[in-house]
Amino acid sequence: MTDFAGWLMPLRYGSETAEHNAVRRGAGLFDLSHMGELLIAGDGAGAALDYALVGEASAIQPGRARYTMICAPDGGVIDDLIVYRLAGGAYLVVANASNAATVAAELTERADGRGATVTDRTADYALIAIQGPRSAGILAGLTDTDLSQVRYYASYPAKVGGHEALLARTGYTGEDGFELFVRPQDAVSVWQELTDAGHADGLVPAGLAARDSLRLEAGMPLYGNELGRDVTPFDAGLGRVVKLDKPGDFVGRAALAERAKAPAERRLVGLVGKSRRVPRHGYSVLWEGEPCGTVTSGAPSPTLGRPIAMAYVSVGAAAEAGSAAGADDDRLAVDIRGTAEPAEMVPLPFYKRSAGN
């Protein structure tokens, strides 16, 4: 168990590699109750969020969700979020545990005078995720909702094992899966029911270590590594979340509009190690022996069988390294504790689930 943003959480239940593989091949169960949930309600909720966030929340259809970000006036990322538009017209904003209080404070301030209320509902939700190609099969037995009708990034009120839940087809693993928002008092029961239902399919509980290696393979950013106050969505290759075309002002608009036009100085790239030593957060990326960037996240990849990493690299080096020849070229490397270990640059994501899953 480890302290994670003030919550006591398991790094792993057994072997993190086994948990990772279970999610890729069958299914894994995650306790994500540490995430922050903020409810934005009122006639002005959509407009308030359009102002507060870089995306156009008011354009989200009821029953759908969208990945977006909240930025500071200078365009720096305060958090990455998923916004769910609920059936009754309110919005549920899910924030990272480490940023929940900050996001709540910012949203409250930004919604002031805009006909919307912001309520921190974190304590009212437990969040359990089931992720992997077998998720739908396992969950189907516990709910009347026809999961084949639930599209990716859709969310519905549902009953799971007889308990009220908000069921969303979202996740952070790159696999098909569902995130279930339930009442805290029902969490243990829902967890147990899923565990029992999934036993025959090899469902295992999965901890933070597997969560990190799964999202890294899927090329998904982690706040604190790829995202932070010193990074704009554009730097992270996620300029698509910034809706400069939406009507009305929003926090960070001017700075982000500038940034959208300016030539980028660095790029977020994928690296695959040629040796088995793992590039880690903070390690220097080298091009022809010279530092050209920094690793943001790194881990062994159980799926690829090689170490993988994401790194911010200068655009010049990224362009040269991206066009360099294959396996024999050692000009791109990561300084791993004093030794330059060659790596190759690859497009993100490292892993994409196959179409049938």
Next chain:
Amino acid sequence: MSVPEELYYTAEHEWVAISDATARVGITDYAQRALGDVVYVTAPSPGARVTAGDPCGEVESTKSVSDIYCPADGEVTEVNPEIDEDPGLVNSDPYGAGWLFKIKLDSGDQVPPGLLSAAEYNALTAEQE
């Protein structure tokens, strides 16, 4: 948690098996559990002179890297050839197939100074938990 009686230990969680003036060295069950799945081991090279207390290699797991500290003065004679292919042996069999390297001891058949008994190592890890 396994702490075989017949072995010696270091405060840095290595175990040492001594026979014929040679030490066989690995990391303990306590260490492999703390590390998680081992993905790579950098062992000292055969022929290298090693000094007790000096870092002489690394054990890398999914989430972290730990130095291996040399338990005794001597010369490295052999490195476990299985570990490169299957670093998971360190997790599944830390005192057996997961051994890391051997040292020809300067102290000969005598137990090198500074090592802990199983009881002392047990006491140490109990404190750390």
